[in-house]
Amino acid sequence: MPNTTFSPDALPDLKDKVFIVTGGNSGIGYYTVAHLAEHGAHVYMCARNVDKGTEAIARIKKMHPSAHIDLLQMDLKDLTSVVAAAQRFLTLETALHGLVNNAGIMATPFELTQDGHEAQWQTNYLSHWVFTHHLLPLMLTTSKTLPPGSVRIVNLTSSGHLQAPKGGINFDNPALKDAGDMARYGQSKLANILHTKSLHKAYGPGSASATNNEGEIWTSCVHPGLVETNLQEGVNKSNLAMQGVITVLRKTGMFWSSDRGSYNSLYCVAGGEMKAEQSGGYLEIFGRFGEPTCESKPARDGKLAERLEEYTKEEMEKGALIFNAVISFLDLLPLLALLMMNGFMMLIHLILPPPKASAFLTTYWIPGAHAAGLWAEVLDRTTRVYVLVVSLEVSMTVEGKVVTIVEAGFVETLELSR
């Protein structure tokens, strides 16, 4: 518990800094956006409902007239919309200093999204993983010319992660249809913690990325405390035990205001007091009596974090939701050979001008030609019709795997009549 006195008043001047907060139209996210904007940041508020988002921005601007906030529409239950929102942001901005993966739902009735994933698993974890994945290159670039700690990611988790199923993540059946609503919430919130550990390992202080000046990002996950928000409204009405707990917490005044609930996120995404050693951590800064402050054993399991990262990458690749192409010179060789061959044919055409020679050049693409490499065939020399068949396969290294992206060829015919 590193700091119990932090308040948003202590935030530094955030002028010229760009932040994204998901689920910014309500609850903890709303106050996170408001305080960042109050301190001069340009904030993108993600909301699935444009009207709700616009109305929330208008309310913040009433409090802080100079607030610079834009809306980024994104529905976490639709992975295509998540990728589109990230891509839209990338066309608008050249820097990103802070990302708060805040949006979430809790203990909702069992439901599959249109992408085929369980709703809490996708909303709370998978979609945020994909969103972050697409924004990471820009965040790394942003950090390269700035002091350490200038670029940060915060994942909202919950002490509810302690209710994840035995073993942590059920890789065979992440939908957990036959488990309880809270077990599904717990699994998704545990995944938020494990995601944090993986990001910290890859890009945090001391990582290869940071040491090789390829970019450093401080990532942390926070339990915001027990906070009065709309989150409780989504809880399955037939989950009487959970409804009972919420009623008792309300009656005993255990819930904090949404504003107070934003403090942990603000400390971690922009607080000047945050230390490099806190990156990768589960921060329960304002822990109070009755709230568990500990991380579960699976949350501290590095092997589980690695396994989840691999699993998620594979799942998202299957759905073509991530695609990071690394093109090497060797990958481009077949393409270069093709261009040279085209040039050669054009040259012959010019060297043998009519009437001594008439030449024509035709190019046909043959999608699906299966031969790799490059070869030429000269056919029917007697009639002096030269047919050149070029076939190629262009492969790229995509996240360590070789993927064929072009499997095509073409035929060129060159007729020379002297």
Ligand SMILES: NC(=O)c1ccc[n+]([C@@H]2O[C@H](COP(=O)([O-])OP(=O)(O)OC[C@H]3O[C@@H](n4cnc5c(N)ncnc54)[C@H](OP(=O)(O)O)[C@@H]3O)[C@@H](O)[C@H]2O)c1
């Ligand atoms: N409140 C607590 O006591 C507590 C405790 C531990 C952790 N947390 C975590 O804190 C985070 C914020 O929750 P909150 O308490 O502030 O709840 P909230 O007031 O219900 O806010 C949740 C936000 O997420 C958005 N959201 C939900 N589903 C979405 C979707 N499919 N696509 C896009 N946005 C979506 C909501 O948008 P709509 O308005 O359109 O629904 C809303 O803006 C959550 O990750 C939660 O797990 C909260």
